[in-house]
Amino acid sequence: MGWLWIGNCNCLRRVFCGGETLPIELQAQFFTRLAADLFNFYGPTEACIDTTTWMCKRKSKQPIIPIGRPIANTQVYLLDAHLRPVPVGIPGELHIGDEGLARGYLNRPELTAEKFIPNQFSSKTGARLYKTGDLARYLPTGNIEFLGRIDDQVKIRGFRIEPGETEVVLGRHPAVREAIVVARKDEPGDKRLTAYFVPNREREPSTGDLRRFLQEKLPDYMIPSNFIILDALPLTPSGKVDRLALPVPDKVRPEIEEIFVATRSPSEEILAGIWAQLLGLDQMGVHDNFFELGGHSLLATQVMARLREAFQIELPLRSLFEAPTVAELAREIGQRKIEQTDGQILAKTLAELNQLSEDEVKQLLVSEKGSIKGDYK
Secondary structure, three states: OOHHHHOOOOOOEEEEOOOOOOOHHHHHHHHHHHOOEEEEEEEOEEEEEEEOEOOOOOOOOOOOOOOOEEEEEEEEEEOOOOOOOOOOOEEEEEEEEEEEOOEEEEEEHHHHHHHEEOOOOOOOOEEEEEEEEEEEOOOOOOOOEEEEEHHHHHHHHEEEEEEEHHHHHHHHOOEEEEEEEEEEEEOOEEEEEEEEEEEEOOOOOOOHHHHHHHHOOOOHHHHHOOOOOOOOOEOOOOOOEEEHHHHOOOOOOOOOOOOOOOOOOOHHHHHHHHHHHHHHOOOOOOOEOOOOOOOOOHHHHHHHHHHHHHHHHOOOOOHHHHEHHHHHHHHHHHHHHHHHHHHHHHHHHHHHHHHOOOHHHHHHHHHHHHOOOOOOO
């Protein structure tokens, strides 16, 4: 769209946008140049591009532009994996019913049967639902918010995750202008969420700031391990985010609020080496927080296993949550080793005393005190 001249279109009254997700930034640019109404359409090829519609609001503060409600003679259902309606605010697959559906896919009966299923909510004979494969949720107003594709779902540490949900929340941070969250498997057997974001010009958020913001709204397993700042998201010629062009996370310690302080003792050096290896970083400062650098409960169990091997001590898993920096955990390890050593000395002493005869015990006490008053019988 030629923004340099479009502001002169004084007779333009309505603009309809469909086929792709309408970015919040494009809506803002539109309203700064035109007095016309802007409508956001949603719909797949198997139905029509205006299955649902939403009239955009000029002063709206919504981080995502809704796709609105279904048009006349069309029903939309948000269903879970068992084809049950999901509650307000809970993501579900968007299904389309009633008039306007295609008959199916040409010469592809199996795909047609998979995607066009019986409409259990209709009393009409032969009524069907089209499974769009799109993820969406109902807003409290009854309008629908598009969240992305279901086939973008990934399974990380046993949890099924829609990166689009994390992406949506990250995009609400006041210092984030654009964001995309993807699952990467840069190391064999290690799949992690990585967030790429473009900051607002006003300020650049730290990794710790973004992580704390997400932790207030999302469970631990949906928090990205890496946050990568970009000048702009890479785009394909058609204007979509080019996921293949997103950079591979490097092993450089991210910019966090803590100033880097190098290790100062053998224990801290061993600990920092264990953490750096598990977190995929080149170095660790003694005051860096394990969880702010991408650590999670599963990695925490691996840390404790390696500590047992390196220091020959037993530490409960909660120790890492209570002492999440190298310096704090090194102090905890030092205290445990002292307690363990004292306990071993005491046990050895008691064992030796148990081997002494009564006369030997008396003699030991006499030599210790110099003299014994009283009769030991």
